[in-house]
Amino acid sequence: xxxxxxxxNSPAPAWAAENAATLLKTxxxxxxxxxxxxxxxKIIMRPHAGMLFAAVLPEKKAATPIPLRIVGAHTDSPxxxxxxxxxxxxxxxxxxxxxxYGGMLNYTWFDRELGVAGEVFYKVEDRIARKLVQxxxxxxxxxxxxxxxxxxxxxxxxxPPKAASLNALFSLAEPALTxxxxxxxxxxxxxxxxxxxxxxxxxxxxxxxxxxxxxxxxSGRLDNLVSCFTAxxxxxTTEAQxxxxxxxLFDHEEIGSVSESGAETQLTTELIAACxxxxxxxxxxxxxxxxxxxxxxxxxxxxxxxxxxxxxDTENRPRLGGGVTLKVNQNxxxxxxxxxxxxxxxxxxxxxxxxxxxxxxxxxxxGSTIGPIVSARLGVPTLDxxxxxxxxxxxxxxxxxxxxxxxxxxxxxxFAY
Numbered sequence: 001x002x003x004x005x006x007x008x009n010s011p012a013p014a015w016a017a018e019n020a021a022t023l024l025k026t027x028x029x030x031x032x033x034x035x036x037x038x039x040x041x042k043i044i045m046r047p048h049a050g051m052l053f054a055a056v057l058p059e060k061k062a063a064t065p066i067p068l069r070i071v072g073a074h075t076d077s078p079x080x081x082x083x084x085x086x087x088x089x090x091x092x093x094x095x096x097x098x099x100x101y102g103g104m105l106n107y108t109w110f111d112r113e114l115g116v117a118g119e120v121f122y123k124v125e126d127r128i129a130r131k132l133v134q135x136x137x138x139x140x141x142x143x144x145x146x147x148x149x150x151x152x153x154x155x156x157x158x159x160p161p162k163a164a165s166l167n168a169l170f171s172l173a174e175p176a177l178t179x180x181x182x183x184x185x186x187x188x189x190x191x192x193x194x195x196x197x198x199x200x201x202x203x204x205x206x207x208x209x210x211x212x213x214x215x216x217x218x219s220g221r222l223d224n225l226v227s228c229f230t231a232x233x234x235x236x237t238t239e240a241q242x243x244x245x246x247x248x249l250f251d252h253e254e255i256g257s258v259s260e261s262g263a264e265t266q267l268t269t270e271l272i273a274a275c276x277x278x279x280x281x282x283x284x285x286x287x288x289x290x291x292x293x294x295x296x297x298x299x300x301x302x303x304x305x306x307x308x309x310x311x312x313d314t315e316n317r318p319r320l321g322g323g324v325t326l327k328v329n330q331n332x333x334x335x336x337x338x339x340x341x342x343x344x345x346x347x348x349x350x351x352x353x354x355x356x357x358x359x360x361x362x363x364x365x366x367g368s369t370i371g372p373i374v375s376a377r378l379g380v381p382t383l384d385x386x387x388x389x390x391x392x393x394x395x396x397x398x399x400x401x402x403x404x405x406x407x408x409x410x411x412x413x414x415f416a417y
Contacts (some may be wrong), residue, residue: 036278054232
């Protein structure tokens, strides 16, 4: 599975984690339900649908505290998510009622053929089962209002009302079946057994290389599936060393990370502690081990926009194709410190990896990542690193193809650093 296939096959967080697990299993990783001293050295855990934890443990127990190298990323992206009782009637038509998830660029979701993907929960005898679903055909569309009915839109800007205008047109009239019956037809689950769902609308147009010499990558969900894929591939090629190498793919970063599968979860601390224990690190030495460790918060970065350069800082303007981007914010919206910045530059110089720095304008609010959350929870030195891109949080985003190889090399070398 390459990056294009991963992007196309991961239209919802549960699918992103599922496909990452498939990649790791192909590389010899074993799925376990808990971390123990006698478990395989290459393990995967799936605590929740959109979350994945994987690690490469040392072959031998350590006599002293050993360092950890951990890469974290998030499986979710801003998009339209279906509400319960999604099928609604309006003006003789039927629409799918959606909720805006995260800070998406709303206008980019109009006039696109949309599929449906996610999870369906249903009753099987005396238990609840779950099925991953992808309906890869044009199920619905969010139609624009004609320019004739909003003459000043190109001058005044397009700010669609959020209450209902992002509901997706599904049927010309009231369909002859309920939404659960439609899902039953598509999923082969009896309608009366469907209990609930977590379903996302997604743009059916697939990931593609383009631009001159195919130097660009166009796709939905580059933020942050590029980081999920790169972290997974880097760990897949990592062999057991005198350290613990791990990845943590979290859900719900785009809405604050406060959930059972977000970076705020107590599972973060518990999983790392379990790995250290399995590697022979006494609980009393875990704090020392974490102090000698590194966490890499992997998330996409803002490239300088060719038409809006004034929106960027006067310096530290990363560009497409400039290599791996280090993100720095003195108010710790990004977790990079002076100490971890030194690690970043040292690693890049050692291995000839192209690199650049991003800082945010003082008069604009800065976004954040899982970096500060995990850094504070674990007390581990942290780097915030990504790939520069354009159109962040659009339904269609852009980055440079060659930056992906630099990112992959950086993460691979990070696990060995």
